[in-house]
Amino acid sequence: MNDQERLAAVIQEFMDRPMTMGELTNAVAKILGLAADQANEIAVTELTRAYAMKSKAEADEVRASGFEVLDIWRTTNDELVCELCDHEGKVRGDGWNECPPVHPGCRCSVEHEAA
Ligand SMILES: [Zn+2]
Ligand SMILES: [Zn+2]
Numbered sequence: 597m598n599d600q601e602r603l604a605a606v607i608q609e610f611m612d613r614p615m616t617m618g619e620l621t622n623a624v625a626k627i628l629g630l631a632a633d634q635a636n637e638i639a640v641t642e643l644t645r646a647y648a649m650k651s652k653a654e655a656d657e658v659r660a661s662g663f664e665v666l667d668i669w670r671t672t673n674d675e676l677v678c679e680l681c682d683h684e685g686k687v688r689g690d691g692w693n694e695c696p697p698v699h700p701g702c703r704c705s706v707e708h709e710a711a
Contacts, residue, residue: 667688681698
């Protein structure tokens with residue numbers, strides 16, 4: 597496995613079983629040989645990407661069975677949201693198109709609602 601594959605594997609592990617953000621950060625730091633703060637930013641970014649991809653796959657499955665699904669942007673409410681991420685509650689096409697992460701450390705997500 598190369599670093600990228602090991603990183604993907606540890607992200608998958610985090611999503612599949614209980615693991616704290618600290619444990620994930622340590623694992624990422626070890627794989628990439630980074631300091632904790634850099635590893636934490638990568639862990640956050642890769643988790644955001646993994647969750648967005650998983651949620652997109654789920655929505656696509658629902659669409660494939662003939663239902664309409666809206667993609668709705670969600671920001672985290674526990675910190676200041678930057679300009680790039682300021683789409684809280686907006687549907688795809690209304691100011692955003694690409695799924696998060698839109699920058700390193702991005703913690704946004706996409707929620708799905710029946711249309
Ligand atoms: Zn942002
Ligand atoms: Zn964001």
